[in-house]
Amino acid sequence: EDQVTQSPEALRLQEGESSSLNCSYTVSGLRGLFWYRQDPGKGPEFLFTLYSAGEEKEKERLKATLTKKESFLHITAPKPEDSATYLCAATSGGYNKLIFGAGTRLAVHP
Amino acid sequence: DAGVIQSPRHEVTEMGQEVTLRCKPISGHDYLFWYRQTMMRGLELLIYFNNNVPIDDSGMPEDRFSAKMPNASFSTLKIQPSEPRDSAVYFCASRYTGEQYFGPGTRLTVT
Numbered sequence: 001e002d003q004v005t006q007s008p009e010a011l012r013l014q015e016g017e018s019s020s021l022n023c024s025y026t027v028s029g030l031r032g033l034f035w036y037r038q039d040p041g042k043g044p045e046f047l048f049t050l051y052s053a054g055e056e057k058e059k060e061r062l063k064a065t066l067t068k069k070e071s072f073l074h075i076t077a078p079k080p081e082d083s084a085t086y087l088c089a090a091t092s093g094g095y096n097k098l099i100f101g102a103g104t105r106l107a108v109h110p
Numbered sequence: 111d112a113g114v115i116q117s118p119r120h121e122v123t124e125m126g127q128e129v130t131l132r133c134k135p136i137s138g139h140d141y142l143f144w145y146r147q148t149m150m151r152g153l154e155l156l157i158y159f160n161n162n163v164p165i166d167d168s169g170m171p172e173d174r175f176s177a178k179m180p181n182a183s184f185s186t187l188k189i190q191p192s193e194p195r196d197s198a199v200y201f202c203a204s205r206y207t208g209e210q211y212f213g214p215g216t217r218l219t220v221t
Binding site: 034036041042043045046049089098100101 | 166210
């Protein structure tokens with residue numbers, strides 16, 4: 001059964017304290033691995049798509065990487081405005097049936 | 111572009127009532143998705159359309175749920191009759207290529 005697991009469930013960081021979020025997936029024939037950010041009361045906001053092992057993408061303080069079994073979202077020198085829930089999703093049969101993980105709730109304190 | 115638009119943003123109804131959620135996808139997007147998000151089950155795909163045609167409704171939980179897309183700029187998700195366990199946030203998303211773009215969601219509370 002296709003599955004996506006994220007860890008940790010929650011993460012508390014001090015401003016400037018870099019860390020990584022993990023997304024492990026068991027999907028036969030991965031077509032894409034997506035990262036989204038979700039703020040309270042809002043819909044998920046697209047961050048990155050990774051297509052193959054070894055691929056990396058960056059946006060401001062965020063960098064996403066992909067291996068054959070997992071993806072990492074690295075947060076460098078986070079700021080309080082980076083506080084949100086980060087969701088990852090995997091798809092095998094096209095870009096329509098995304099399987100979402102439960103998310104990591106990130107809190108960055110000044 | 112205004113992004114995906116959903117209405118209402120909040121809906122409170124009594125058990126047994128009919129509920130209709132509405133979605134306007136991003137112009138030019140030919141795929142539309144309906145998701146449900148709960149604390150227990152996370153974000154789940156209910157149904158998706160391509161060019162207004164339902165492609166996969168395997169995520170629709172029961173016959174009480176139905177979805178339509180009469181044209182490229184409008185879709186509805188209907189629950190009839192509603193039950194307390196339907197309480198959740200319902201998201202609509204659309205895409206053209208690659209990633210899906212989500213609307214702000216409708217928070218449904220069934221009492």
